Amino acid sequence: MFSQRACYAKTRNLRVRPVPEMGICFVFTPATPKLYTLNTSAWLVLALCDGRRGRALVDAYAEELAPQLSRDEALGEVRLAVRDLELKGIVARVQDHG
Amino acid sequence: MSNRNELEIIKRLVSGGTHVPPSVEVLKSELRSDSGLEPPIPPPPASIVYVIIKWKFHVRFSQLDKFHGFLKDHEEQIIADVKDLDLGAAYLGTYAELPRCNLHQTFWSYESLAAIEQFKAALAGKKKSAVYKGLKQLVSFIDDPTMGMHRLVRASALAGLVTKQRKTDPILDMFAGNG
Numbered sequence: 001m002f003s004q005r006a007c008y009a010k011t012r013n014l015r016v017r018p019v020p021e022m023g024i025c026f027v028f029t030p031a032t033p034k035l036y037t038l039n040t041s042a043w044l045v046l047a048l049c050d051g052r053r054g055r056a057l058v059d060a061y062a063e064e065l066a067p068q069l070s071r072d073e074a075l076g077e078v079r080l081a082v083r084d085l086e087l088k089g090i091v092a093r094v095q096d097h098g
Numbered sequence: 099m100s101n102r103n104e105l106e107i108i109k110r111l112v113s114g115g116t117h118v119p120p121s122v123e124v125l126k127s128e129l130r131s132d133s134g135l136e137p138p139i140p141p142p143p144a145s146i147v148y149v150i151i152k153w154k155f156h157v158r159f160s161q162l163d164k165f166h167g168f169l170k171d172h173e174e175q176i177i178a179d180v181k182d183l184d185l186g187a188a189y190l191g192t193y194a195e196l197p198r199c200n201l202h203q204t205f206w207s208y209e210s211l212a213a214i215e216q217f218k219a220a221l222a223g224k225k226k227s228a229v230y231k232g233l234k235q236l237v238s239f240i241d242d243p244t245m246g247m248h249r250l251v252r253a254s255a256l257a258g259l260v261t262k263q264r265k266t267d268p269i270l271d272m273f274a275g276n277g
Contacts, residue, residue, distance in 0.1 A: 015275065017268035020107050023115070026125065028272045035125040035272070040111045042120035047105050064109055068117045081120035088122060 002079040004055035008086075009094045010046065018043070029089045036088060041065075045081040049091045054082070125269075135259050135270070137211065137251045149211060150190075150250040153204040155240040162200060165239040172232055179229035183220050186213035192236070204236075 010016070015028040025043045027036045038046060044064060048057050062074035069077070085091040137149075157165045169192055180189045186209030195201040208214050224230050264271040 015272050017272050018104060018107065019268055020111065023111050026268055026272060027122075035269070037123045037125050039118055039121045040108065040115070041118055042122050044108045044112055045120050047101070047108055050101065064112050065117060077119050081122070084120075084122050090122070 002054055002082045002086075003093075004058065004075075005053060006093045007051055007053050007096045008049040008057060008082060008091050009051045010049055011089055011092045014090060016046070027090055032089055034088070036090065041077065042081055042085070045078060046085060046090065049082070049085070051094055051096075053096070054078070057082070135256060135263060137255050138259070147207040147209070148252050148255065149208040149214065151206040151208070151214070152248040152250065153202075153206075153240075153245065154248065155202055155204075155245040156200050157202060157239050158241055159200055161239055165202075166194070166199075168235060168239070172235070176229065176232045176236070179227070179232060180217075183217070183229065185216045185220055186210055187217040 011029070011031070013030050015030065016025055017028075018025040023040045025038050025046070027038060027046070028034070029036070045057070045061060048060050052060075058071070058075045058078045061078050062069060062071045065074060082091060086093075173191065177189050177191075180187055188207045190205035190207055192202055192204040195203070208217070221230055221233070260270065260274050264274045
């Protein structure tokens with residue numbers, strides 16, 4: 001479950017290959033192993049998972065998508081996306097080093 | 099690509115289009131064919147057999163004796179007819195897997211990738227020929243839902259291809275970089 005207090009980062013050994021011309025990125029999870037396609041929005045969420053807290057992640061996502069999305073809408077999307085990425089072993093909760 | 103550059107690229111993409119909520123999909127298997135290696139053209143020198151095409155299929159038990167009898171009577175003629183087309187294609191025979199013998203593999207060889215298309219075109223234009231009729235009869239025994247086709251290329255022709263192709267193929271790059 002997504003928490004605005006927890007910190008999120010990409011999992012170890014993850015292989016990310018952006019394909020900007022298609023607006024997507026491919027992610028390979030060697031531990032599973034599986035290959036995933038992330039659309040631009042999911043790719044943005046992943047890129048923002050750099051160890052920051054969930055709250056900061058939502059803020060950054062909302063900022064990029066304003067005025068198309070309100071903060072509440074951004075929270076809803078980030079919550080689902082992070083949960084999905086976490087279930088697939090693409091992101092994980094990490095200790096706060098800040 | 100640094101994280102900062104990547105983020106800048108994503109921001110440009112996000113700001114430039116209609117918003118679509120995040121989605122993370124398992125890559126469908128059909129992408130394999132988009133990310134595979136394509137052998138170079140022309141084939142390497144001294145290549146006799148460059149490409150082998152393998153059909154793998156089952157024949158119903160009730161049809162086995164009839165099928166094997168057909169091959170016994172007509173296989174030599176199919177070999178000769180294909181050779182007579184002189185297109186760099188050859189029928190190498192149909193083999194049954196022991197012990198049950200209902201699984202079969204038919205092998206074709208081609209001297210070049212172009213020969214595959216030339217052979218297909220020749221068959222399409224000769225539907226009344228003996229070679230077309232012979233092959234049509236052969237495939238009539240195939241139990242369609244189980245049929246598989248495999249394309250094998252001379253491995254030596256692929257020397258150095260991974261290094262070259264991964265520069266433009268993110269999927270191949272991903273796999274080639276794994277270990």
